[in-house]
Amino acid sequence: MPKAMTLNVRVSGALGEFVASNIGDDGAYENVSEYVRDLIRRDKERVEAEGFERLKAELTAAFAAPESAYEALDAEKVIARNARG
Template identity: 40%
Template sequence: MSDSVNVRVTGELKNHLQQQVGESGLYENASEYIRSLIRADLMSSKESWQWLKGQLEPSLRLAEEDFVSVSADDVISRNKV
């Protein structure tokens, strides 16, 4: 089983890739650039999850009597601009 993945890019994506690699780019080759993009995507996903977790945790720690029952109509009315 191969540990590599082949990706075909054309047009605007290919042009952008070529600008990022070689003498004029920040990366030595396309593989290095793609690995960097994947790492950035993973980091972004982790940061998004941490943000969401931070938003939800305080509510999850509340006592049940602190929750307020609302209907879907209440939420829709509250969020109308």
């Protein structure tokens, strides 16, 4: 399990005001740490979703290819191809 990380971030001006508006009684978060953790989780989800969409697009293209575009490969050919790449 990764070690807990402590971050120190200085936010001022309009960004600081925006963060402050999301914290406390009027905001969606109790404290800045909770807000930052949620932002990180959302960014992680976004990155994972983008990766999934790329994979889905590649699979869609592969399954749309005509049968003649496929080549039969045995294990040796696959290993040799992967060793080159």
